[in-house]
Each structure stands twice: as structure tokens, then as C-alpha cells.
Amino acid sequence: MVDPNPLLPVSIPPYIPLPDDTxxxxxxxxxxxLLIVSGLLAIALFVALIxxxxxxxxxxxxxEGGSLASSSKQPDRLRPLxxxxxxxxxxxxxxxxADIGRLRSFPWNNSMLSWQRPAFHFQPEKNWxxxxxxxxxxxxxxxxxxxxxxxxxxxxxxxxGHAVSRDLIHWLHLPLAMVPDQWYDxxxxxxxSATILPDGQIVMLYxxxxxxxxxxxxxxxxxxxxxxxxxxxxKYSGNPVLVPPPGIHPKDFRDPTTAWLTSEGKWRIxxxxxxNKTGIALVYDTRDFKNYERLDGLLHGVPGTGMWECxxxxxxxxxxxxxxxxxxxxxxxxxxxxxxxxxxKHDYYAIGTYHEKNSTWIPxxxxxxxxxxxxxxxxxxxxxxxxxxxxxxxxxxxxxxxxSDSEFADVQKGWASIQSIPRTILLDKKTGTHxxxxxxxxxxxxxxxxxxxxxxxxxxxxxxxxxxxSATQLDIIAEFEIDKKALDKAPESNATFSCSSSGGxxxxxxxxxxxxxxxxxxxxxxxxxxxxYIVKGxxxxxxxxxxxxxSRSSEATDVNKHIYGSSVPVQHGEKLSLRILVDHSxxxxxxxxxRTCIASRVYPTKAIYGAARLFLFNNATDVxxxxxxxxWQMNSAxxxxxxxxxx
Amino acid sequence: MRNIISLLLLQAAFSSIFLPSAHGANTIIQPxxxxxxxxxxxxxxxxxxxxxxxxxxxGLAVVAADKLAGKSTATLKQITSLAKKDPRYKACLESYxxxxxxxMQEILQAVSGDPKFAEQGASDVATEADTCGKxxxxxxxxxxxxxKFVHDFSLVVVAIVRLLL
Numbered sequence: 001m002v003d004p005n006p007l008l009p010v011s012i013p014p015y016i017p018l019p020d021d022t023x024x025x026x027x028x029x030x031x032x033x034l035l036i037v038s039g040l041l042a043i044a045l046f047v048a049l050i051x052x053x054x055x056x057x058x059x060x061x062x063x064e065g066g067s068l069a070s071s072s073k074q075p076d077r078l079r080p081l082x083x084x085x086x087x088x089x090x091x092x093x094x095x096x097x098a099d100i101g102r103l104r105s106f107p108w109n110n111s112m113l114s115w116q117r118p119a120f121h122f123q124p125e126k127n128w129x130x131x132x133x134x135x136x137x138x139x140x141x142x143x144x145x146x147x148x149x150x151x152x153x154x155x156x157x158x159x160x161g162h163a164v165s166r167d168l169i170h171w172l173h174l175p176l177a178m179v180p181d182q183w184y185d186x187x188x189x190x191x192x193s194a195t196i197l198p199d200g201q202i203v204m205l206y207x208x209x210x211x212x213x214x215x216x217x218x219x220x221x222x223x224x225x226x227x228x229x230x231x232x233x234x235k236y237s238g239n240p241v242l243v244p245p246p247g248i249h250p251k252d253f254r255d256p257t258t259a260w261l262t263s264e265g266k267w268r269i270x271x272x273x274x275x276n277k278t279g280i281a282l283v284y285d286t287r288d289f290k291n292y293e294r295l296d297g298l299l300h301g302v303p304g305t306g307m308w309e310c311x312x313x314x315x316x317x318x319x320x321x322x323x324x325x326x327x328x329x330x331x332x333x334x335x336x337x338x339x340x341x342x343x344x345k346h347d348y349y350a351i352g353t354y355h356e357k358n359s360t361w362i363p364x365x366x367x368x369x370x371x372x373x374x375x376x377x378x379x380x381x382x383x384x385x386x387x388x389x390x391x392x393x394x395x396x397x398x399x400x401x402x403x404s405d406s407e408f409a410d411v412q413k414g415w416a417s418i419q420s421i422p423r424t425i426l427l428d429k430k431t432g433t434h435x436x437x438x439x440x441x442x443x444x445x446x447x448x449x450x451x452x453x454x455x456x457x458x459x460x461x462x463x464x465x466x467x468x469x470s471a472t473q474l475d476i477i478a479e480f481e482i483d484k485k486a487l488d489k490a491p492e493s494n495a496t497f498s499c500s501s502s503g504g505x506x507x508x509x510x511x512x513x514x515x516x517x518x519x520x521x522x523x524x525x526x527x528x529x530x531x532x533y534i535v536k537g538x539x540x541x542x543x544x545x546x547x548x549x550x551s552r553s554s555e556a557t558d559v560n561k562h563i564y565g566s567s568v569p570v571q572h573g574e575k576l577s578l579r580i581l582v583d584h585s586x587x588x589x590x591x592x593x594x595r596t597c598i599a600s601r602v603y604p605t606k607a608i609y610g611a612a613r614l615f616l617f618n619n620a621t622d623v624x625x626x627x628x629x630x631x632w633q634m635n636s637a638x639x640x641x642x643x644x645x646x647x
Numbered sequence: 648m649r650n651i652i653s654l655l656l657l658q659a660a661f662s663s664i665f666l667p668s669a670h671g672a673n674t675i676i677q678p679x680x681x682x683x684x685x686x687x688x689x690x691x692x693x694x695x696x697x698x699x700x701x702x703x704x705x706g707l708a709v710v711a712a713d714k715l716a717g718k719s720t721a722t723l724k725q726i727t728s729l730a731k732k733d734p735r736y737k738a739c740l741e742s743y744x745x746x747x748x749x750x751m752q753e754i755l756q757a758v759s760g761d762p763k764f765a766e767q768g769a770s771d772v773a774t775e776a777d778t779c780g781k782x783x784x785x786x787x788x789x790x791x792x793x794x795k796f797v798h799d800f801s802l803v804v805v806a807i808v809r810l811l812l
Contacts, residue, residue, distance in 0.1 A: 152749065152752075153749075154749050154750070154752070154753045154764075154768070155753050155756075155757060155761070155764040155767070155768075156752055156753050156756045156757070156764075157756070187756075187759075187760055188760055188761070190761075209760050209761075213759040213760055251705065251759075251762075251811075306812060307812060342762075342763055342812045343812045345763065406771070406774065407745070407749065407750065407767075407768075407771045408745055408771075408775070411745060411749055558774075
């Protein structure tokens with residue numbers, strides 16, 4: 001029997017069926033498709049005629065060979081940019097069946113897919129990766145472990161992968177560190193953290209999913225501490241060392257933290273969990289990492305935030321510009337609590353005070369408590385974890401950046417997920433509410449040739465191509481100044497703005513958007529704008545937003561088309577500054593020295609290889625801006641297996 | 648006499664409302680299925696499995712995943728043999744290979760382990776079933792019903808799994 005109802009389009013939750021007339025339209029798909037296309041053409045024509053001066057050359061002329069150092073160049077008028085049919089949100093979470101007639105999502109070919117693989121971000125040679133695990137520094141090497149599926153490009157059969165580096169950038173793959181070979185981790189060797197004891201011993205605590213899928217904590221340690229590569233690991237014969245306590249669900253007990261010393265000389269860890277919908281951090285003390293006592297009470301909890309995964313807890317200096325060992329405490333220090341929220345797949349942190357006596361932590365500002373306030377990153381960035389680097393006195397953050405394309409494409413290309421470039425973490429002394437994250441300085445060793453553009457004036461409504469040569473592996477540092485008089489004259493608006501609900505870089509405001517468009521092709525049919533958008537509120541107060549716009553990043557319809565971003569605090573007298581690392585399908589962006597960060601995955605089909613370009617743009621209506629940029633070509637990190645003969 | 652008959656009818660009506668259902672009164676199935684986009688489908692499928700009677704939400708997620716796996720595998724088998732002679736099934740064959748070989752593996756492992764990956768996998772099943780459905784909607788395909796089941800029920804799985812997060 002033929003199903004008379006075509007598949008109902010759904011959104012995932014809440015469920016909203018489409019009205020009946022849409023179902024009728026589906027029976028004559030070609031006619032409707034033609035109607036839609038001609039309708040859009042009509043709109044585009046209309047806009048082109050009335051909006052921007054019909055006879056102007058709409059191709060951005062850009063710069064064919066010199067720099068834009070001289071400001072005598074006439075900026076080009078902005079193309080009217082129609083956004084086309086709604087592309088909907090992530091293929092994985094939601095399916096809006098707006099494009100009638102397409103058979104297979106997008107005809108990805110090998111050339112497009114193989115371009116996507118980054119050149120200097122960490123990833124295994126193939127297959128699936130997720131959470132960073134147990135990062136540490138030992139005997140001259142940085143070690144990185146990670147959740148890995150040895151059997152495919154989707155999550156499953158999880159083991160611990162392992163790699164080492166001298167400089168956090170050039171990684172060498174080592175054999176798998178741990179596999180599910182015990183009853184207590186048979187269903188998964190999951191996330192864990194390393195603690196380095198004062199005598200140099202390494203202790204690894206990790207979550208195992210047992211043969212009955214109960215979450216327990218296990219102890220492991222290097223088989224041979226004299227091996228600087230720490231290739232082999234031993235699991236403690238008395239595992240598991242912790243099982244879910246009474247009142248905690250056996251599937252809500254995972255991701256033990258690095259331990260810190262208490263004033264009583266005991267080691268203390270926290271483990272994330274939840275009670276109903278309240279996310280919490282359970283506290284345990286131990287002297288030997290084998291026997292634990294659970295403390296009454298919690299380190300902290302926040303109602304409505306759900307399960308806290310990958311909890312992290314660490315001190316930051318209120319005065320110094322260096323990182324701190326996890327055990328440091330005192331008046332010169334604040335403590336950060338961070339949680340990965342299972343329910344929305346984002347990493348949140350808050351700054352507060354640790355009270356060691358009763359082992360609680362109080363946020364400085366409960367309004368921006370853990371899970372309801374600031375995020376490390378407003379794009380794809382999850383399960384992050386810090387560690388203290390004693391070699392250079394830094395606290396360093398790793399974050400898992402997943403894919404935002406379809407699983408079908410992941411399977412075709414044979415891999416999924418990368419890690420962020422490791423970021424140093426410092427308390428932002430100017431705001432006190434934010435951390436500053438910045439790519440580790442070693443990434444600068446990849447810089448090759450550079451192009452500099454000084455004080456380029458970009459008038460309202462203009463786009464200019466920046467001649468930088470190849471544009472798929474770049475380090476971009478830019479500063480923007482806005483014409484003060486125009487800023488003062490600009491109108492106030494009581495509209496609320498958010499990157500994610502805006503029209504992206506095509507939505508013009510008085511004071512924005514302006515910024516840089518990466519991974520763009522010559523005609524800007526594909527582009528990823530990264531920009532500032534300022535809103536002037538009552539009394540002339542300015543609020544600055546920082547956005548990364550995927551909505552036109554690709555002609556493919558089966559990729560994420562969100563506009564990520566957040567407001568970013570800008571102190572009086574600060575210029576607007578951003579940094580962008582472009583590495584094929586990953587665009588990592590940092591505003592105001594790392595106060596607000598956005599990691600975005602983009603999958604262009606045309607703006608790839610030699611066809612990728614870089615543009616500077618100002619799509620505001622009322623202000624011109626002056627931009628200064630320095631742009632480096634970035635070398636590959638040549639991440640590869642550790643050479644066999646040296647093992 | 649008429650009054651007695653109507654009284655009896657009323658009595659029968661009341662009794663049928665308050666009689667326990669044939670499968671026993673599991674209070675978890677109905678409220679769980681209410682939170683999914685296909686209540687009737689959810690209830691009818693879960694009730695066919697004896698594990699559902701005593702399961703918590705976690706248990707229902709496992710049952711739902713198993714049912715989805717069974718139906719996807721059966722549909723793949725059907726499509727595979729159809730595709731041998733009928734090139735119109737090419738897209739569906741591609742889709743169901745992905746569903747059975749990759750998505751279902753992810754879902755079955757994740758549903759009792761790390762549920763957010765089961766959500767991801769099940770969403771992908773819906774996408775693949777939709778792709779298949781579109782490719783066969785122009786003719787009377789014998790797998791249309793099965794495909795619709797897989798599509799709809801994968802969204803039921805997504806909804807149940809979200810309750811676990």
C-alpha cells in the first residue's frame with residue numbers, strides 16, 4: 001500500500017507538523033521549485049535595482065597584486081546578498097525539508113572532502129575522536145590522550161588514543177594507551193584526568209563503563225616511569241576505586257578531575273553528576289588514590305543545568321600573568337568551576353571563591369553561575385579540559401571540536417573531529433568576569449610569509465579583497481577603529497541583538513557588521529564572515545557583539561548554517577581586535593584578546609584550495625571603519641606517527 | 648426498561664474506562680511517549696516488548712533502540728534485494744547501508760552508555776530515511792511503509808534519549 005502522506009517534516013522538540021497546503025505542494029514538486037526560484041530571482045532583481053545603485057560593478061574588485069596600504073583605492077560597493085532558501089539548522093539535530101527535489105544531500109566529491117582535513121590542528125590519522133583526556137607534561141614531552149574509535153568515523157568502541165609533542169603543535173602519534181579489556185571498562189574507556197604528584201609520579205583517574213554499563217572510576221599509571229613517551233599503561237588491580245554512591249544514578253557519575261592538595265595533606269577531586277535537573281560536582285578525598293571518602297555536600301550545583309560532564313576546577317591568579325598549579329590557593333587567587341552541559345553540548349565556566357574548609361565554591365556573580373553564564377567558546381567546543389604546564393608556567397585548555405556536517409560525509413571522508421589549538425588561560429583582570437584564552441605561542445612557529453595592511457579605511461557598505469595569496473591556512477590579527485564622530489551621531493536602538501537570531505553579516509545595522517570574511521570564493525557565493533556588531537543603547541551606551549556566520553559558508557545544504565557568537569565586553573579606550581586561525585574546515589576566532597572565542601566548522605564546496613579568498617568588509621550603514629591587519633601563511637604541523645626506529 | 652438499559656450502558660462505559668489495559672498498567676510508557684512526536688507509534692511499539700512493562704526511561708530507550716535496529720535491518724534486507732533489479736532503489740540502498748552499518752551501531756552502544764551520541768545517531772537515521780523516502784515517493788514502493796516507520800520511530804528514539812540528558 002502506498003503511503004499517501006509524504007514524510008511529515010518535523011523539528012526536534014517541540015514537534016510542529018507543517019500545514020496541509022505544504023503537503024499538497026509536494027505532489028507537484030517541480031512546479032513549486034520553479035515558482036520559488038523565480039520568486040527569489042524577482043526579489044534579488046528588485047533589491048539590486050533599488051538598493052545599491054544599479055549600474056555599479058557588483059564584483060568586488062579587490063586587489064590583484066599590491067597591498068591595500070594606500071587608501072586611495074575606491075572601496076567597492078557591497079553586493080546585494082540574497083540568502084536563498086532557508087537552509088535550516090544542523091543536519092544532525094533538525095531536518096527542515098525546505099529544498100524540494102534534492103535526492104542526496106550534496107554530491108560531495110573526494111576533492112572537496114579531502115580539502116576539509118586541517119593541516120595544523122590535532123587529530124588522529126583517521127576515524128572518530130571526542131573528549132581530550134589526561135593532558136600532561138612529563139620529562140620534556142607534552143602528552144595528549146583522547147577518546148577514540150579505532151573502528152570508524154562515528155562514536156563507539158571507545159579507547160584512549162595517545163600522542164606526544166615537544167611544543168603542543170607538532171604531534172607524533174603513539175600506540176593506543178588504554179583499551180576496554182577489563183570488566184570495569186568493557187563498555188568504554190572514558191574520560192579522565194592526570195595528577196602529577198610532587199615526587200613526579202603520574203596518577204591517571206578515568207571513568208569506565210562496566211560490562212553492565214555502570215559508570216565507575218578507575219586508577220591507571222604508567223607501566224614504566226622512566227619511559228618519557230609513557231607508551232604502556234597499567235590498570236590498578238583493585239579497580240574500580242569509586243562506584244556510584246547512594247542517591248546517584250549509575251549513569252550520572254563520570255569524568256574525574258585532576259586532584260589538588262588540601263591543607264590536611266589529602267588529595268581532593270570532583271566528579272560531575274546530577275540530581276533531577278540540578279547539575280552538581282561531587283567531592284572526594286583520598287591519600288593514595290585507591291581509597292576515597294566522599295564529602296558531605298557538594299563543591300557546587302546549579303538547578304536546571306542538567307548533567308555536568310567533564311567538570312574542571314582550577315585556580316587563576318588575580319595579579320600575575322602566569323598559570324597556577326592546581327593545588328595553589330590563597331588570597332591572590334580565584335577559582336574557576338567549569339562544566340560541559342550534556343543537555344546543550346556547550347562548555348560553561350564561572351569565576352568564584354573556593355572555601356577549602358567545607359570544600360564549597362561560591363560564584364562571584366550567581367547571575368552568571370556555571371551553566372547559565374559565560375561559555376569558553378560560542379561555537380563547536382565541548383568536553384574541554386585544562387592542565388598545568390610546569391615547564392612554561394601556563395594553564396592550558398584543550399577543547400574537542402566536532403563536525404557540523406552529516407555523518408554520511410564523515411563516513412565518506414573517513415574521519416570526524418579535531419581538537420582546538422591549545423589555549424593559555426588567564427583571568428581577565430579588566431573585567432574580572434571572563435577568562436582570556438589565547439592560542440599557545442608555539443603556534444606562531446608555523447607562521448611563514450606575511451602581508452600587512454595598515455590603517456585601511458573601509459567605508460560603509462564596502463567589501464575589499466585582501467591579496468594574501470593562498471587563503472586556507474592563515475593566522476590573521478586585526479584591529480578596528482570606528483570614526484568617533486559617526487559613532488557619536490549614530491542613532492540609539494532599543495532592539496535586542498543576538499548573533500544567532502540575526503540575519504548574519506548581510507543584516508546591516510548602523511554600527512555593524514564589519515570584519516573579515518574568510519574561506520570566500522571570488523564571487524562571494526560562499527563565505528564565512530567573522531565580525532563585530534555594535535548596538536547603541538539608551539544613553540549612548542555601546543554593546544559590542546562578536547559573531548561567526550556560517551549561513552553562507554557553503555552551497556551544500558547538509559551542513560550547519562548557524563550564526564555563532566556573543567556579546568563581548570569592550571573596555572573604555574580598547575580598540576576592537578580579533579584573531580582568526582583559518583585551517584581548512586576549522587575557523588577559530590578570538591575577540592578582545594580572547595575574552596570571547598568562537599570555533600566554527602565550515603565546509604565550502606567552491607572556496608577551497610586555490611579558489612579561497614580573504615575579504616575585508618564593512619556592512620554598516622552609518623560608520624566607516626579603519627582596519628589594520630597582519631596576515632600570515634601557516635605551515636602544516638605535519639602530525640604523523642612517531643617514527644618507528646626511534647621507539 | 649429504557650432507563651435500565653441506558654444505566655447499564657453508562658455502567659459499561661465507565662467500567663471500560665477504568666479497566667486496566669491488557670498489557671498491565673505501566674505508568675512509564677504513556678508519559679514517556681507523550682514527550683515524543685509520535686505518541687501512538689511509540690506506545691504501540693514499546694508495548695510489544697515485555698521489557699517495557701518494568702523499564703525506567705533508560706530501559707525504554709534501550710527497547711526503542713532495539714526495535715529501530717530490527718526494523719532498519721529488515722528494511723535494508725528488503726531494499727537490497729529490490730535494488731538488484733530496480734535502479735530506483737539506489738538512494739535508499741545508500742541510506743540504509745549507512746543506517747544499519749554506522750548509525751545503529753552508534754545508537755545501540757550509546758543508548759546505555761553516553762546517550763547524547765545516541766541522539767546524534769538517531770537524528771541521522773531520520774535524515775537518511777527522509778532521503779530514501781523522497782527518492783521513492785514518485786512511485787508505489789513496497790518499502791514506503793517500512794521506511795516511514797524507521798523515519799518516525801527514529802525521532803521517537805531521539806525524543807526518549809533527550810529525556811536522559
